[in-house]
Amino acid sequence: MRMIRTYDTHVYDFLGKVRKIFGGIDLSCMHHSFQVIPPAGAGDQATEVHEQFYAAFDELRPTYEDFLRDEIMPLFNEDLCAQAVPTFRVSGPGGTAVSEFHRDSDFHHQVGTVNFWVPMTPAFDTNTVWVESAPDRGDYQPAEVNPGEYLQFDALSLRHGNMPNTTGVCRVSFDFRVVPRSRFVSTGLKTVSSSTDLELGAYYTLVPYRP
Numbered sequence: 001m002r003m004i005r006t007y008d009t010h011v012y013d014f015l016g017k018v019r020k021i022f023g024g025i026d027l028s029c030m031h032h033s034f035q036v037i038p039p040a041g042a043g044d045q046a047t048e049v050h051e052q053f054y055a056a057f058d059e060l061r062p063t064y065e066d067f068l069r070d071e072i073m074p075l076f077n078e079d080l081c082a083q084a085v086p087t088f089r090v091s092g093p094g095g096t097a098v099s100e101f102h103r104d105s106d107f108h109h110q111v112g113t114v115n116f117w118v119p120m121t122p123a124f125d126t127n128t129v130w131v132e133s134a135p136d137r138g139d140y141q142p143a144e145v146n147p148g149e150y151l152q153f154d155a156l157s158l159r160h161g162n163m164p165n166t167t168g169v170c171r172v173s174f175d176f177r178v179v180p181r182s183r184f185v186s187t188g189l190k191t192v193s194s195s196t197d198l199e200l201g202a203y204y205t206l207v208p209y210r211p
Helices: 014-021 027-032 048-055 061-075
Strands: 002-006 080-083 087-091 114-119 129-131 149-153 160-162 171-180 204-207
Touching: 014 027, 014 048, 014 061, 027 171, 048 087, 061 080, 061 204
Parallel strands: none
Antiparallel strands: 002 149, 080 171, 080 204, 087 171, 114 149, 114 171, 129 160
């Protein structure tokens, strides 16, 4: 499953708030002001822009939580276990945000997980995420998504990843996972990259259902 949805950028001003974190710059030109490509051998989160985003996330948190409650919850109509802090991604010219094509099931994420991917700059061609159309088909296609849109897809089962960015501009995005409360199980597992417990109160936060 792969679907592009829309949201009101005036209500959920992700672009404006993230630009503020980085001094008001044009995010598509972030590579002119910041280190956006990790050092060789480092993880994809090992840059100054990732550190700065997470340090300032509280500025974005209320908007993110409103988005979870008002935009994502109606897709499920029940309590949600949602990623407490979304994952920040930057695909800079000449680099990749996540180069290894993978399924999220390869990284300890549980059955019932649904992924949402929110770009704050135009995502197209080699700066966007590429996703296969069905499990093991390998027919990767770029997800062309613009600010004001977000991608919902089954990252648990569908292989996905990034190509080397040859577009000349940065793609800046964040993504997060949710699991309907009725399907959530305590697995005792941790994330592969940061060893965070994949539990409520750690990686996940509970978003109570509100009709």
